[in-house]
Amino acid sequence: MGNELIAKARAGDGEAFRALTEPHRRELQVHCYRMLGSFQDAEDALQDTLLSAWRGLGGFDGRASIRTWLYRIATNRCLSALRSAARRPAKAWDIPGVEPPEPTRLGEVVWLEPFPDALLDGAFAAPLGPEARYEQSESVSLAFVTALQVLPPRQLAVLVLRDVLGFPAADVAAMLDTTVDAVKSALKRARSALRHRPPGEPAPRPGSPAEHAVVADFVRAWESADIDALVALLTDDVFVSMPPLPLEYEGRDVVARLCAGLFGAGRRFDLVPTRANGQPAFGAYLRGPSGTSHGTGLYVLTVAGHRISAMTRFENGVLPAFGLPRSLPERTRPS
Template identity: 45%
Template sequence: MSVDALLEGLGVGGLGEVDEPAFSGMAERHRRELHVHCYRMLGSFEDAEDTVQETFLRAWRRRETYEGRSTFRAWLYRIATNACLDLLDKSRPEPATGGEVLWLQPYPDQLLDELPAADADEPESVAMARETIELAYLVAVQHLAPRPRAVLILRDVLGWPAKDVADLLGDSVNSVNSALQRARAGMREHLPAERQDWTGGDEDAGTRDLVRRYTEASVATDVDTITALLRDDVRCSMPPTPGLYVGRDAVVHDWIESGFEDMKHLRAVLTSANRQPAVAFYMRQEEGTYLPLTIDVLRVTGGAIAEIITFHADQFPRLGLPETLGMP
């Protein structure tokens, strides 16, 4: 039985008649999709976790206000969106600037696999689910002000009618439509120009080979080979460390200045995050074990690497990567 059919059977009392364990079970069915929704809004995996917990707490405390005029799922999305807006208002009143997002964190693909599958008969919905979780989308959407950001995600990602979004935000339909147009314009400004050429769906053989060559050259600290794999307009960043480098020459110069060529004794593990190929690097210690170093999440366009976002070692456990590697 669906949650909404269960609620209908409860009669007038609705959620007021549901005890806490039953309510938790009903809400938990939607945890992953709510978490991804909050992640799109916030750009941070950890902040999204905290906001989902806040969402469930608010929902439980306000359960008697649920009147059944929308689905239980939609009701939770309303609460989650407002919880995100509250967090942004308190801790991040200004959106990201300059093309980088210092609070950006990766999202493990194995957790994305828990989402309800997009309808395979609707290729556009499949593409939307993939593209709106990729890091370039997350970076672009974080440059929008919070309320237009919410409008964009609710309308374009979740497909909510303008009236429902207006009701949630306490705005008019005209205001929502205007905010949506501004948000779409902002996304066009911050998304990569070659967005339509992104590698989509399962990685093809060419992409896998490119990632393999990048991995081998990185382990060998072979700057010349890596340079040949990069697009002229490649972008590189390392959140939460400030600094966005744009263009092959700028990226390679930063690597050399950072001592990349002196980083010997590396090993690599191929993985993925945000539906993109990723490479986790480990560095050998004096005792012979290899400890986590960094994770490169790659965006591949037209047979070359268009973007590298590097995350610190603290993201290894979340991505299900080994804590250490032994000698090969």
């Protein structure tokens, strides 16, 4: 059946081409996201991959599977994007009436975007290779994707293909037009350089009562601007980042000062739940004097045990990707 579909697709049958590629579409999109750290850039890379595959199907020799061939195209499209992209510049703090505390450090990764959980369906359908080292859920977490972005592009590609997807070294070498020895060397350097926060308490299972309890407490504290209740939810080493702002905060005290500054300026929010990168997330809406709440961004939480170990705040431009509106009339506010 596969050879028949390939023959039809080579003859220009678009439906046959879709039948060949559609089973791999979601996992390729997630692969591009891991490589690029940007949902929109991943979308663009996926479209480029499918267009290149359609145009280049005549050159597919069948020695590798269609899936491996598509990964080769996608990986090289992402490498080209990483080499040529003019990365978004860091943004300056622009919240009126709020002076942020001195950051713990300036972040290196300011172009990160979240990935909607709704688009993860089907992304993990293909079995991982035997040499994969990461759980599927960990491999899309914000902490892991952020850590990947610090790696040189070639090392990033090798680590994702080998340690996340489990492709054999020989397949990776063929995808990257290099040698197995070069792949092994790049993987060794990537593993050594990968900056990944040491694990704390394990996260509760997604959708579990334990996760629901932490999330509900966070919503109550944030919507009521209750700093004491919020601080009680944070781990000692809680980490807050706000791409494309380069400001990063680590530690309960400094995060408490940051949040107190926001609430002290009279800013009050409504939160609308969603999920991103396998983690609880919220559209954040700033209440206005007219009764309408305007979308200001998206918060993604990292839960460790019964507390919150990290929060990443993204700008409101990501809300449409999660099916969230730009504003909330008063009557539709969450109860």
